[in-house]
Amino acid sequence: MSSSYGKVDEREHVILEARRKSRKRITIIAISLVVLAGIVIGAVFGTMAHKKSTTVETNVNEDSPISVSVKAVCDVTLHKDKCFETVGSAPNASSLNPEQLFIYAVKLTIAEASKALDAFSSSGDSKRMSACVELLELTIDNLNDTLTSSSHGHVTMPELVEDLRTWLSSAETYQETCVESLAEYNDPELKTYGESHLKNATEMTSNALAIITWLGKIADSFKLRRRLLSADVSVDFHVGRRLLQSTDLRKVANIVVAKDGSGKYKTIRRALQDVPEKSSKRTIIYVKKGVYFENVKVEKKMWNVVVVGDGESKTIVSGRLNVIDGTPTFKTATFAVFGKGFMARDMGFINTAGPSKHQAVALMVSADLAAFYRCTMNAYQDTLYVHAQRQFYRDCTIIGTVDFIFGNSASVLQNCRILPRRPMKGQKNTITAQGRTDPNQNTGISIHRCDISPHGDLTGVQTFLGRPWKNYSTTVIMESFMHGFIDRKGWLPWTGDSAPKTIFYGEYKNTGAGASTKNRVKWKGLRYLSTKEANRFTVKPFIDGDRWLPATKVPYRSGL
Numbered sequence: 120m121s122s123s124y125g126k127v128d129e130r131e132h133v134i135l136e137a138r139r140k141s142r143k144r145i146t147i148i149a150i151s152l153v154v155l156a157g158i159v160i161g162a163v164f165g166t167m168a169h170k171k172s173t174t175v176e177t178n179v180n181e182d183s184p185i186s187v188s189v190k191a192v193c194d195v196t197l198h199k200d201k202c203f204e205t206v207g208s209a210p211n212a213s214s215l216n217p218e219q220l221f222i223y224a225v226k227l228t229i230a231e232a233s234k235a236l237d238a239f240s241s242s243g244d245s246k247r248m249s250a251c252v253e254l255l256e257l258t259i260d261n262l263n264d265t266l267t268s269s270s271h272g273h274v275t276m277p278e279l280v281e282d283l284r285t286w287l288s289s290a291e292t293y294q295e296t297c298v299e300s301l302a303e304y305n306d307p308e309l310k311t312y313g314e315s316h317l318k319n320a321t322e323m324t325s326n327a328l329a330i331i332t333w334l335g336k337i338a339d340s341f342k343l344r345r346r347l348l349s350a351d352v353s354v355d356f357h358v359g360r361r362l363l364q365s366t367d368l369r370k371v372a373n374i375v376v377a378k379d380g381s382g383k384y385k386t387i388r389r390a391l392q393d394v395p396e397k398s399s400k401r402t403i404i405y406v407k408k409g410v411y412f413e414n415v416k417v418e419k420k421m422w423n424v425v426v427v428g429d430g431e432s433k434t435i436v437s438g439r440l441n442v443i444d445g446t447p448t449f450k451t452a453t454f455a456v457f458g459k460g461f462m463a464r465d466m467g468f469i470n471t472a473g474p475s476k477h478q479a480v481a482l483m484v485s486a487d488l489a490a491f492y493r494c495t496m497n498a499y500q501d502t503l504y505v506h507a508q509r510q511f512y513r514d515c516t517i518i519g520t521v522d523f524i525f526g527n528s529a530s531v532l533q534n535c536r537i538l539p540r541r542p543m544k545g546q547k548n549t550i551t552a553q554g555r556t557d558p559n560q561n562t563g564i565s566i567h568r569c570d571i572s573p574h575g576d577l578t579g580v581q582t583f584l585g586r587p588w589k590n591y592s593t594t595v596i597m598e599s600f601m602h603g604f605i606d607r608k609g610w611l612p613w614t615g616d617s618a619p620k621t622i623f624y625g626e627y628k629n630t631g632a633g634a635s636t637k638n639r640v641k642w643k644g645l646r647y648l649s650t651k652e653a654n655r656f657t658v659k660p661f662i663d664g665d666r667w668l669p670a671t672k673v674p675y676r677s678g679l
Contacts, residue, residue: 328557388415390406404427469481488509520540552587571631
């Protein structure tokens with residue numbers, strides 16, 4: 120029997136290579152932690168120079184010295200007193216580094232959010248509190264994702280920064296949406312109840328977000344590499360790629376839905392009950408042509424679901440829930456997505472409530488790493504609710520009137536048709552209403568290489584690119600075509616005649632009669648982007664698209 124003396128087989132080679140990379144990674148980690156510690160000390164050295172020791176006193180507890188690390192991390196937060204009160208109370212705080220203090224901050228935030236959840240759950244007003252209960256559960260899920268991933272011994276914090284920022288940004292958004300949902304009942308006491316029970320949790324979430332954003336900037340300054348894929352949101356890319364490369368997803372579907380009875384089920388809601396919990400493999404649901412009158416919810420434990428129809432004008436999910444009839448905006452969506460790794464293609468989502476019913480969502484997405492391809496979202500006010508997390512839309516059609524693309528996710532819409540339609544008499548059209556409330560959130564709406572044209576006759580209707588829903592509202596429109604019906608001012612104030620200086624609205628190399636910037640509003644927050652600035656909002660950096668989009672087989676442009 121001949122032997123292949125001296126030859127390493129493929130499996131052994133992979134193992135050896137993995138060990139080599141592991142040793143290299145451990146070396147980088149060790150160096151980065153030393154550098155990080157040096158930077159932290161350097162950052163506060165000037166403040167500390169006049170002290171005889173490396174501690175400062177605060178009025179939180181005169182017997183407890185506050186360490187250099189605590190001082191450093193709390194100085195970057197928006198709610199410093201809350202930070203010193205909470206992070207400063209960590210056992211052995213003086214011996215903890217900034218990453219350990221961050222983990223401690225997240226643990227405290229989970230405890231505070233859990234306390235708030237108990238208050239909403241036991242309030243005795245289950246109907247009006249139901250949205251808040253769901254949103255607080257989502258908050259805690261995102262905080263737990265943050266804690267679990269950042270506590271993994273084999274991964275350093277710098278490698279995880281964008282995932283952690285996404286989950287903390289979303290946790291903050293969920294708490295804000297709870298208060299907004301309560302406010303829609305027009306009961307001042309109800310809103311006050313929500314604000315008071317969430318004050319601590321919201322401030323602590325914001326502080327944790329500020330700390331990880333700061334740590335990320337330090338990591339970036341040393342160009343420390345992030346790992347390829349975050350723990351807890353993994354997709355079986357090999358299985359996903361093999362399935363999604365199929366010439367026709369319909370032929371490899373795990374579940375078939377058909378109104379005419381030719382499939383396993385007649386409703387999408389029933390089909391979703393067969394989706395395994397937190398599966399790393401794709402579950403493909405083929406929905407045959409027809410109009411499905413149902414409100415569908417892809418639950419948070421339904422991971423990696425793919426819903427494919429026969430075409431955006433042939434397979435349609437239709438609902439009519441709305442605010443005027445008593446449903447908070449957050450719960451009006453005809454189709455709502457919470458499960459990670461969701462994908463839809465060749466589907467239509469409609470809310471038929473009409474303009475007189477005000478907020479009535481066709482599609483709401485609150486799922487991380489979600490993609491939509493060749494889909495239509497059709498309603499009037501609040502058509503597409505890009506609620507939270509990272510999302511991508513390609514070759515889609517979005518039709519609406521007031522704030523009809525809104526929310527606080529990190530979303531890129533690419534090669535889409537954006538079609539304002541005729542609103543109620545006296546209303547103005549506003550295409551976007553982005554809801555960023557915190558300067559450290561990594562959220563915004565990026566409209567890239569899209570076509571913005573009227574849906575029908577809009578004579579006499581003012582149509583604007585957007586209005587700033589929140590103080591740090593972030594929206595960019597890049598390399599897109601704008602029909603001449605766009606109001607020459609471009610953007611509309613939310614109230615009054617101006618906008619907060621803290622917003623970030625950008626335009627870059629757009630074309631068409633509506634793209635002229637000659638008579639745009641003179642807001643400090645409106646800017647005409649350089650190529651470098653515009654690139655920040657493209658698929659690769661803004662939603663980390665090069666990491667997860669290839670497996671979906673949805674076409675996309677990575678940069679400008």
